[in-house]
Amino acid sequence: MQSVTAIVVAHDGARWLKETLAAVRRQTRPLDRVVGVDNGSRDGGGQMLTEAFGAGNVLTMPRSTGFGEAVHEVLDRLPRAQGHEPHVDEWVWLLHDDCAPDPQALQALLWAADQDPGAAILGPKLLDWLDRRSLLEIGVTVSRSGMRDTGLEPREYDQGQHDGEGLRDVLSVSTAGMLIRRDVWDQLSGLDPELPLFRDDLDLCWRARAAGHRVVNVTEAVAWHAEAATRRRRRLSVSNEHPRRLDRRNALLVIMANLPLWALMRSIFRNIFGSVFRTVLFLVAKQPANALDEMAALASVIGRPGRLMRARRRRRQWRKQGYPSVARLLTPSGAAFRRLADMVQSFIAGAGPVDSAGRHHAAAETDEEDGEELLSDSGLMQRMFTSPGVLLCLVLLAVTLAAERSLLYGGLLGGGSLVPITGGASDLWRLYTESHHVTGLGSDTWAPPYVALLALVSTIFLGKTWLAVSVLLLGCVPLAGFSAYAATKKMISYTPARVWLAATYALLPVATGVIASGRLGTAIVFVLLPVYAALATRIVAGSRRAAWGFGLLLAVGTAFVPLLYVLVAILGALAAVSFAGVRKGVGVALAIGLGTPIVLLFPWLGRLVQDPGRILLESGLHDIALTDPRLGAENLLMLSPGGPGTPPIWVTAGLVAVALAALLVRRHQMVVAIGWGVMLFGVLVAIVVGRLTVHGVPVWPGVPLAFAATGLLVAAARPARWIGEFAATGRLRRVAAGLIVVVAFATPLAAAAVWVRSGAEEPLQRGVRDPMPLLAAVGSAKGQGTLVLRPRDGVVTYSVLRGGAPLIGESDLESPEDASQRFGTAVAGLASGRGGTYAQTLAQYGVQFVSVPGPVEASLHRTLDSEPALVRMSLSAAGGLWRLAQPAPAPPPPSGGDSMHRIWLWAQATILLVILILASPGARTAEAEEQYADVPQEEPRGRRRAGEDRVPV
Known part of the structure; x- marks a missing residue:
């Protein structure tokens, strides 16, 4: 026989209490006793309890009373049911004022208790009070860092996926709907009075598990919980501390009070480092109050060892022997990495750091060898390898590896626009921070800002610049696919359309041409363009945080390809004209987005204004013609920039056809029009740019065509989800829709097939020879230079190396104009054999060797052999090397440096830090969530049985 006493504790919860009381009265299993406790409510909650239960069944307590203390007071006053009925199992059902149980919840809990006499604490499945389909808890576990883990996905809907599991062993169930045996309550001394709110249920259930009792969740029992205290939907009177600080402090206290000694030591160190890390995230997310709560909670536990020791003494009797049974239900240590990833993902997505980001489902499985229960985290791997985005990136990676088979291993990577990576x-950090560069003829020009970006990425890759460049350049196809898929999450909800868009974008002719030509700058811009588009949609809505992030990423792209800023500025001006007068804050957001790169890149951009032709150039070498200045209009219209590595123009014909078909779709006409507008703008710019030359070298129209392709893809993909509706209207239209789908997916498939078959074409290649001859490197004194002559088409180009091969970025440094002219004249005279004092001029600039890569033209090596001031050291098919007869003096060491340069570096670092903080996502505050507390919701969706009445909402 079973006797159940329900205890409802209320505290300023009148807006939920009416439904809770109605739900208690409608239980299909009648309650034996019902008691209400009013903890000083000021909203009429006490009167509601009295009307429901009668004045004799309501106890009034001060406002500062905690939940556990209120329950203790009730049970101390109530006589035990066993005093009258010796064969009665007495149960206590704990209910919050914001928890409405299903009419059959109690009946399901008692049925589960009958199935297993060892079950001492049982809890229902909790659903959200507002969104009645959303799961809150089906049992809770916790990590050794005190991080709460529900085992559910964010906003996971209840579709019966967790039902039918019987009695689920869990570490803890909530006191909202907890059913506990009275004798177990007495044995454990109930809820700890030192935990008036938050984590008191975890502590009680932990002690019950350690004492040998079962704590189970019963999915057949359902209750709806508002979590008013956790979500700060009412003021708390039990403590003056902030709710988050109180929750975090209690979590740490429960963990440290119940862990054995050695586990406690590890937990202390783990929590110290974890709290510091979360504090940094909170500060970056512009949440100083939460950062203070995090550190204050840790200090209040560690800084008061007396309270911690008292708590540990009270739990000493069952802590050691009962810990193994509890440890199996704790979140596995490996899940900490997943929690970190979820936290960072939430941070990047704009939700800010979260208190319990782990979504690990603590389900138990049995090991066949020893029969022990182990915890698995297989859900992560299953979701990862079934995610369309992950599968897409893996396919693109496989295509890339197959196409770049000749570039994956060997010597130095170089060729085309890419300097051999050394x-x-x-x-790179030294090159960026020094004010005087002992390279070439010497330069006082500040290094271009992309050098710092490459230095940062190289640092992430353990200091290996070759690895960083290989990932950014050779991996730009899968990176662009991931970028396009992720950036379109909120723009395009139809997954097949997102997959098609990302695959098509990643395999555009621009991408394959970028790789073959070694254009590192365009590769980075190509990866960032989808992110620019996603952030731009938020900027036109007036988001300043998106504007700061857009400006920061625009500065990154502009540092590599200055033309990018011009294109974005033109589109930004058009957006300002179109939206600034319609939507509030758009003008300010656009000004932030376009002004941030100017501030970050100011000195370098000033040099570009003095030489406007450099705006058309990108990072890397500029003395090689890699494109045809007479590129046909059909190439540009098919988004093919020409040059090495670009496929036949028919590869993109399917994309253009689908974009034209999108004009026939009635919905999203504005999106299609904007996409086509961006496409036409990009093509027009490509036509103009493709006809220009800088220093005699044609300009590559890759970046404008990437803009055009982005617009075309948006125009084609946004209405793609309506193809199904179009197909459902008739047989002819069904055939037409199927044809559109085939043509659409034929574009990325054809591009991938052509690229894999042809492979990555030259001029980019592996095994590039080091331009610095070994004899020159060994025989030259420190700082002495080697003149490298490269005759091509009747013209001799040159470079001066000092001590080794040039670093990436050194080719963009400018030497003094008079020195360049004088040195160039000496090189021309030496190569033409005009005699004179040209060799002496070279020696004055510290040149000791003259090198000519092979094969060496016969006329040139005869000319150099006839020069009295030169002595031949070697001549072979690999090249020739000559040495000046008289030793050249080493250039003077650099002076103390430019103070203005040092000041700007510190200012730039400070500005960058401020922009990072402004661009970083914040979290929705409690006040923001409070506005949803009274939003009308639909009728509860739980189990509806025949003849069952619902509690009105």
Whole structure:
């Protein structure tokens, strides 16, 4: 026989209490006793309890009374049911004022208790009070860092996926709907009075598990919970501390009070480092109050060892022997990495750091060898390898590896616009921070800002610049696919359309041409363009945080390809004209987005204004013609920039056809029009740019065509989800829709097939020879230079190396104009054999060797052999090397440096830090969530049985 006493504790919860009381009265299993406790409510909650239960069944307590203390007071006053009926199992049902149980919840809990006499604490499945389909808890576990883990996905809907599991062993159930045996309550001394709110249920259930009792969740029992205290939907009177600080402090206290000694030591160190990390995230997310709560909670536990020791003494009797049974239900240590990933993902997505980001489902499985229960985290791997985005990236990676088979291993990577990659991250940092560069003829020009960006990425890749460049350049196809798929999450909800868009974008002719030509700058811009488009949609809505992030990423792209800023500025001006007068804050957001790169890149951009032709150039070498200045209009219209690595123009014909078909779709006409507008703008710019030359070298129209392709893809993909509706209207239209789908997916498939068959074409290649001859590197004194002559088409180009191969970025440094002219004249005279004092001029600039890569033209090596001031050291098919007869003096060491340069570096770092903080996502505050507390919701969706009445909402 079973006797149940329900205890409803209320505290300023009148807006939920009426439904809770109605739900208690409608239980299909009648209650034996019902008691209400009013903890000083000021909203009429006490009167509601009295009307429901009668004045004799309501106890009034001060406002500062905690939930556990109120329950203790009730049970101390109530006589035990066993005093009258010796064979009665007495149960206590705990209910919050914001928890409405299903009419059959109690009946389901008692049925589960009958199935297993060892079950001492049982809890229902909790659903959200507002969104009645959303799961809150089906049992709770916790990590050794005190992070709460529900095992559910964010906003996971209840579709019966967790039902039918019988009695689920869990570490803890909530006191909202908890059913506990009275004798177990007495044995454990109930809820700890030192935990008036938050984590008191975890502590009680932990002690019950350690004492040998079962704590189970019963999915057949359902209750709806508002979590008013956790979500700060009412003021708390039990403590003056902030709710988040109180919750975090209690979590740490429960963990440290119940862990054995050695586990406690590890937990202390783990929590110290974890709290510091979360504090940094909160500060970056512009949440100083939460950062203070995090550190204050840790300090209040560690800084008061007396309270911690008292708590540990009270739990000493069952802590050691009962911990193994509890440990199996704790969140596995490996899930900490997943929690970190979820936290960072939430942070990036704009939700800010979260208190319990882990979504690990603590389900138990049995090991066949020893029969022990183990915890698995297989859900992560299952979701990862079934995610369309992950599968898309894996396919693109496989295509890339197959196409770039000749570039995956070997010697130095170089060719085309890419300088052979040498040096490491420290060399790039030195190049960026020094004010005088002992390279070439010497330069006082500040290094271009992309050097710092490459140095940062190289540092992330353990100082290996070659690895960083290989990932960014050779991996731009899968990176662009991931970028396009992720950036369109909120723009395009239809998954097949997102997959098609990302695959088509990643395999555009621009991408394959970028790789073959070694254009690192365009590769980075190509990856960032989808992100620009996603952030731009938020900027036109007036989001300033998106504007700061857009400006920061625009500065990154502009540092590599200055033309990018011009294109974005034109589109930004058009957006300002179109939206600034319609939507509030758009003008300010656009000004932030376009002004941020100017502030970050100011000195370098000033040099570009003095030489406007450099705006058309990108990072890397500029003395090689890699494109045809007479590129046909059909190439540009088919988004093919020409040059090495670009496929036949028919590859993109399917994309253009689908975009034209999108004009026939009635919905999203504005989106289609904007997409086509961006496409036409990009093509027009490509036509103009493709006809220009800088220093005699044609300009590559890749970036404008990437803009055009982005617009075309948006125009084609946004209405793609309506193809199904179009197909459902008739047989002819069904055939037409099927044809559109086939043509659409034929574009990325054809591009991938052509790229894999042809492979990555030259000029980019592996195994590039080091331009610095070994004899020159060994025989030259420190700082002495080697003149490298490269005759091509009757013209001799040159470079001066000092001590080794040039670093990436050194080609963009400018030497003094008079020195360049004088040195160029000496090189021309030496190569033409005009005699004179040209060799002496070279020696004055510290040149000791003259090198000519092979094969060396016969006329040139005869000319150099006839020069009295030169002595031949070697001549072969690999090249020739000559040495000046008289030793050249080493250039003077650099002076103390430019103070203005040092000041700007510190200012730039400070500005960058401020922009990062402004661009970083914040979290929705409690006040923001409060506005949803009274939103009308639909009728509860739980189990509706025949003849069952619903509690009105």
